[in-house]
Amino acid sequence: MMGTDLLAIEDLSREDIELVLETAGHMQEVGRRDVKKVPTLRGRTIINLFFESSTRTRTSFEIAGKRLSADVVNFSPSSSSLKKSESILDTAKTLDAMDPDAVVVRHAVAGVPKRIADELAAPVINAGDGAHEHPTQALLDLLTVKERKGRIDGLTVTIIGDIAHSRVARSNIYGFTKLGAEVRVAAPPTMIPANVDCLGVKAFGSLREALDGADVVMALRIQMERLTGAYFPSVREYSGTFGLDRAKLRFAKDDVIVMHPGPVNRGVELAHDLADGRPSVILDQVRNGVAIRMAVLYLLAGRRPESEA
Amino acid sequence: MMGTDLLAIEDLSREDIELVLETAGHMQEVGRRDVKKVPTLRGRTIINLFFESSTRTRTSFEIAGKRLSADVVNFSPSSSSLKKSESILDTAKTLDAMDPDAVVVRHAVAGVPKRIADELAAPVINAGDGAHEHPTQALLDLLTVKERKGRIDGLTVTIIGDIAHSRVARSNIYGFTKLGAEVRVAAPPTMIPANVDCLGVKAFGSLREALDGADVVMALRIQMERLTGAYFPSVREYSGTFGLDRAKLRFAKDDVIVMHPGPVNRGVELAHDLADGRPSVILDQVRNGVAIRMAVLYLLAGRRPESEA
Amino acid sequence: MMGTDLLAIEDLSREDIELVLETAGHMQEVGRRDVKKVPTLRGRTIINLFFESSTRTRTSFEIAGKRLSADVVNFSPSSSSLKKSESILDTAKTLDAMDPDAVVVRHAVAGVPKRIADELAAPVINAGDGAHEHPTQALLDLLTVKERKGRIDGLTVTIIGDIAHSRVARSNIYGFTKLGAEVRVAAPPTMIPANVDCLGVKAFGSLREALDGADVVMALRIQMERLTGAYFPSVREYSGTFGLDRAKLRFAKDDVIVMHPGPVNRGVELAHDLADGRPSVILDQVRNGVAIRMAVLYLLAGRRPESEA
Numbered sequence: 058m059m060g061t062d063l064l065a066i067e068d069l070s071r072e073d074i075e076l077v078l079e080t081a082g083h084m085q086e087v088g089r090r091d092v093k094k095v096p097t098l099r100g101r102t103i104i105n106l107f108f109e110s111s112t113r114t115r116t117s118f119e120i121a122g123k124r125l126s127a128d129v130v131n132f133s134p135s136s137s138s139l140k141k142s143e144s145i146l147d148t149a150k151t152l153d154a155m156d157p158d159a160v161v162v163r164h165a166v167a168g169v170p171k172r173i174a175d176e177l178a179a180p181v182i183n184a185g186d187g188a189h190e191h192p193t194q195a196l197l198d199l200l201t202v203k204e205r206k207g208r209i210d211g212l213t214v215t216i217i218g219d220i221a222h223s224r225v226a227r228s229n230i231y232g233f234t235k236l237g238a239e240v241r242v243a244a245p246p247t248m249i250p251a252n253v254d255c256l257g258v259k260a261f262g263s264l265r266e267a268l269d270g271a272d273v274v275m276a277l278r279i280q281m282e283r284l285t286g287a288y289f290p291s292v293r294e295y296s297g298t299f300g301l302d303r304a305k306l307r308f309a310k311d312d313v314i315v316m317h318p319g320p321v322n323r324g325v326e327l328a329h330d331l332a333d334g335r336p337s338v339i340l341d342q343v344r345n346g347v348a349i350r351m352a353v354l355y356l357l358a359g360r361r362p363e364s365e366a
Numbered sequence: 367m368m369g370t371d372l373l374a375i376e377d378l379s380r381e382d383i384e385l386v387l388e389t390a391g392h393m394q395e396v397g398r399r400d401v402k403k404v405p406t407l408r409g410r411t412i413i414n415l416f417f418e419s420s421t422r423t424r425t426s427f428e429i430a431g432k433r434l435s436a437d438v439v440n441f442s443p444s445s446s447s448l449k450k451s452e453s454i455l456d457t458a459k460t461l462d463a464m465d466p467d468a469v470v471v472r473h474a475v476a477g478v479p480k481r482i483a484d485e486l487a488a489p490v491i492n493a494g495d496g497a498h499e500h501p502t503q504a505l506l507d508l509l510t511v512k513e514r515k516g517r518i519d520g521l522t523v524t525i526i527g528d529i530a531h532s533r534v535a536r537s538n539i540y541g542f543t544k545l546g547a548e549v550r551v552a553a554p555p556t557m558i559p560a561n562v563d564c565l566g567v568k569a570f571g572s573l574r575e576a577l578d579g580a581d582v583v584m585a586l587r588i589q590m591e592r593l594t595g596a597y598f599p600s601v602r603e604y605s606g607t608f609g610l611d612r613a614k615l616r617f618a619k620d621d622v623i624v625m626h627p628g629p630v631n632r633g634v635e636l637a638h639d640l641a642d643g644r645p646s647v648i649l650d651q652v653r654n655g656v657a658i659r660m661a662v663l664y665l666l667a668g669r670r671p672e673s674e675a
Numbered sequence: 676m677m678g679t680d681l682l683a684i685e686d687l688s689r690e691d692i693e694l695v696l697e698t699a700g701h702m703q704e705v706g707r708r709d710v711k712k713v714p715t716l717r718g719r720t721i722i723n724l725f726f727e728s729s730t731r732t733r734t735s736f737e738i739a740g741k742r743l744s745a746d747v748v749n750f751s752p753s754s755s756s757l758k759k760s761e762s763i764l765d766t767a768k769t770l771d772a773m774d775p776d777a778v779v780v781r782h783a784v785a786g787v788p789k790r791i792a793d794e795l796a797a798p799v800i801n802a803g804d805g806a807h808e809h810p811t812q813a814l815l816d817l818l819t820v821k822e823r824k825g826r827i828d829g830l831t832v833t834i835i836g837d838i839a840h841s842r843v844a845r846s847n848i849y850g851f852t853k854l855g856a857e858v859r860v861a862a863p864p865t866m867i868p869a870n871v872d873c874l875g876v877k878a879f880g881s882l883r884e885a886l887d888g889a890d891v892v893m894a895l896r897i898q899m900e901r902l903t904g905a906y907f908p909s910v911r912e913y914s915g916t917f918g919l920d921r922a923k924l925r926f927a928k929d930d931v932i933v934m935h936p937g938p939v940n941r942g943v944e945l946a947h948d949l950a951d952g953r954p955s956v957i958l959d960q961v962r963n964g965v966a967i968r969m970a971v972l973y974l975l976a977g978r979r980p981e982s983e984a
Contacts, residue, residue, distance in 0.1 A: 649769070
């Protein structure tokens with residue numbers, strides 16, 4: 058059984074992850090109905106506490122909550138009033154006193170959702186914290202791969218991009234390795250974290266080797282401002298070496314699928330024709346994001362108070 | 367039967383418009399009940415995708431959706447992240463993958479809702495695009511006139527203001543002429559579009575002639591920044607010649623009604639005492655806006671998937 | 676019976692206040708249920724019209740409305756479009772034409788909610804106007820004290836801080852004195868209003884006397900920008916003299932409770948260890964805020980049109 062919060066894939070057991078994926082399978086079925094709504098969380102309140110703006114992820118959580126009949130309240134503090142971590146905790150505790158059934162937190166600084174979870178009675182769901190983790194993103198990626206490939210175990214998954222600064226990469230590395238996949242990362246040396254071996258992944262400096270025999274290729278979004286100077290010479294050079302196109306994709310398996318957490322910098326991480334349609338499954342990832350968030354909200358916010366003791 | 371999107375009054379047949387007005391009549395009846403809510407769109411999701419901010423129109427769509435029991439999600443992308451049209455489409459496709467039942471789009475550039483509708487599975491409703499069209503505004507204006515006058519056919523409707531740059535004017539010209547009214551426009555020459563005859567309207571350079579025998583007078587909101595220099599000498603001069611007051615209104619019929627899409631620049635397009643109360647029907651327009659948007663959402667988002675094939 | 680609006684505690688009778696507190700008691704009971712939702716305001720629309728941003732108060736009203744099954748619509752006009760009071764009223768009248776069942780108004784200028792209430796058919800609830808009143812804050816404070824002390828009558832309540840510029844202070848002075856408490860205020864002379872005696876309170880220039888035998892101490896939030904120059908020499912000096920800590924609190928009764936409307940400037944109005952846990956009841960105040968707003972919305976927005984005549 059999962060804990061009372063969802064802060065990091067690192068914390069989850071294989072069984073926890075499988076429980077979320079299985080629950081999300083039922084939620085996908087709800088999403089295919091004519092009336093895409095179930096009364097599961099009627100009378101429950103979910104607060105989206107987004108210190109860092111992200112309309113896409115916030116919308117996904119909001120739709121997920123509403124499909125479960127929860128009341129969803131968006132709370133985006135103005136950054137000016139939140140200089141000190143003290144006021145972040147005070148804001149969170151104030152919201153907690155309004156008795157929400159879950160608080161979804163996004164913050165630019167790693168560890169803030171954990172700090173908040175330590176103080177709050179309500180379950181806390183990490184919607185992305187700095188370069189730490191983005192657990193629901195990894196869960197939706199796992200669901201998408203499982204849906205397309207029928208399994209995770211034994212697959213070869215190649216993640217390309219700024220591994221060192223990516224919470225999506227970290228969460229996916231934990232998720233895919235826990236479910237038995239072989240994970241490879243490919244990036245310029247400055248974008249590979251020092252401890253990457255400890256994470257159980259193999260690092261590559263060229264796409265050719267990294268893609269050899271891959272079942273799944275995931276390109277990460279590049280922060281363009283990192284691409285001038287310290288980390289990599291230029292967008293053009295990054296794109297030439299690590300940008301994915303159909304020519305490079307030929308090193309992977311014939312039935313490879315291409316993933317991206319979005320939004321895509323077209324022509325940088327992915328060639329234009331790879332951003333749309335097969336073998337890309339980017340829109341499946343988005344669709345599955347709603348199902349995963351429904352599952353997580355159901356598992357954490359749907360508990361009866363008695364069972365939380 | 368209407369198409370799957372509502373992009374422009376220009377696209378609609380007389381029958382389409384009459385269907386919306388008739389449906390809106392039923393919705394007005396819901397609005398007069400004690401409990402102003404029907405379960406029609408329960409379990410359906412409506413996304414307000416407003417690239418251009420407009421709290422009034424967004425609120426009208428939001429209330430309309432909620433009165434039909436739909437879940438309404440507001441999505442206002444930060445303009446900074448949407449420099450390129452490519453990212454506009456990617457944003458829309460991302461939202462579409464969350465399986466909404468309708469997407470309401472407002473954008474400062476003409477044609478964007480059409481581009482989005484071409485890519486999306488969900489029905490798209492244009493909530494105003496540049497100087498092109500604002501179809502729900504024209505529909506609510508038609509409903510208001512029909513309610514007050516009992517008919518549209520045979521009426522004389524005079525629209526005053528910056529016709530050349532007004533999506534409200536364009537949509538209303540199509541709407542009123544399709545339903546058999548005579549439409550006149552009155553404005554300084556720089557604010558009359560070159561092709562105005564092709565639209566089936568008569569252009570006037572003075573209010574006296576334009577208002578002669580009019581049943582309906584609609585004043586448009588003036589963009590104040592256009593009133594210095596190229597388009598017209600000054601606010602005072604515009605207001606003196608084209609600003610509507612009770613003296614000028616005497617040229618129209620005794621039972622003339624005065625309309626304005628809001629918000630009014632008081633003392634510019636309308637004298638203070640004309641902005642409030644009879645013969646002004648401005649607040650009726652606002653009230654009917656909710657009924658029209660309920661009707662449009664019902665007709666487009668309420669379809670069963672089978673019937674969309 | 677209360678009037679049709681809630682604009683100021685000054686306007687309320689003792690019976691009005693007791694009715695709200697009693698109703699809020701029932702709402703607290705709803706808040707303790709597993710499913711914290713009642714169908715009382717189903718089909719009713721509440722508009723949060725916040726000209727001044729306040730995510731905390733807005734969230735409290737939003738959660739309160741949703742727990743009563745109302746549809747809640749947030750409307751925060753961009754300040755740029757609202758320079759003139761004329762456009763404030765036009766905005767409010769436009770929203771009123773959409774037939775809301777209550778409009779919650781916050782504005783930086785005293786008196787704006789009253790001006791709006793005079794024009795609107797819908798009940799108006801003041802959520803804070805300039806330095807005038809913040810009636811739901813006083814009501815939640817009264818509820819919190821009654822819950823902790825079992826009564827208001829005969830208690831001694833000391834309010835510390837910028838009394839002259841605080842709507843929280845004004846509303847609480849009216850509320851506590853109407854219910855029979857003795858109210859004292861303590862502040863530097865520049866922060867005491869000239870007419871403070873007329874309000875029926877005693878003013879003190881030192882905490883020692885002001886706190887002597889107090890049952891309740893309420894510290895107000897200090898606007899830091901007021902603390903340099905005209906009003907008071909420095910934050911350090913204010914905090915030394917009027918900042919509350921456990922040493923100063925010893926002058927009050929042993930079972931004193933400490934209140935603050937939040938957010939707290941820790942180390943300024945309240946010592947760090949007083950901001951959390953007993954004797955502070957700050958989070959009770961927040962929790963009771965939802966119950967009070969449910970009660971007020973129920974009493975004002977829940978009326979049947981017939982009974983409003």
